[in-house]
Amino acid sequence: MEQKPHTPTETEADVCALECFHPRTVTRVQAALAGEAEQLASSAELFKMLGNPKRLMILRALREAELCVCDLAYLLGLSVAATSQQLRILRGQGWLRMRSAGKMAYYRWNDASPLPALNAAVREVCGADDEPD
Structure with a gap:
């Protein structure tokens, strides 16, 4: 054999x-x-x-327009508390800027991100060719 x-x-x-x-x-x-x-x-x-789809959705949404936390929560289908937690993480990494107007908190994309190369990659992945308003 x-x-x-x-x-x-x-x-x-x-x-x-x-x-x-x-x-x-x-x-x-x-x-x-x-x-x-x-x-x-x-x-x-x-x-x-960046491995969290909801965070990527936040980044993509904020490339379109500045939004308050409650509008982002509605958009994402999350609670305001859960949305705030995701925003804190993104802001802590330098991706977002926040401004307060009374009791409202507004977030926008931070073009001065600490990682320009990754910033460009996220822009490409998010499909945003124009600069945000």
Whole structure:
């Protein structure tokens, strides 16, 4: 009886047989990453923030017009409290500006976003070619 050649499973194919084959390269990369731990954690938080569809809807809506919290809540189908929480997160990252008018809180897109490249990417993803009013 002829034996078939062993085909590695997906798990076997994705794993090296050695613990570390290129120790000098690994050491160099490790040193490069060591100084970036805080920046990487901050970037992960930013991407996590943008990973929420409701937050992206808020960003897209505020590219169209400045809106008060209650109008945004109605638009999103969320409570005012839940909407305020999402707005706090976006504002904390520098994406939005807020102004108060009596008991009303209005939000608008912050064109001076702290991350211009990501700002441009969000504009592209959100489909907003024009500048907001």
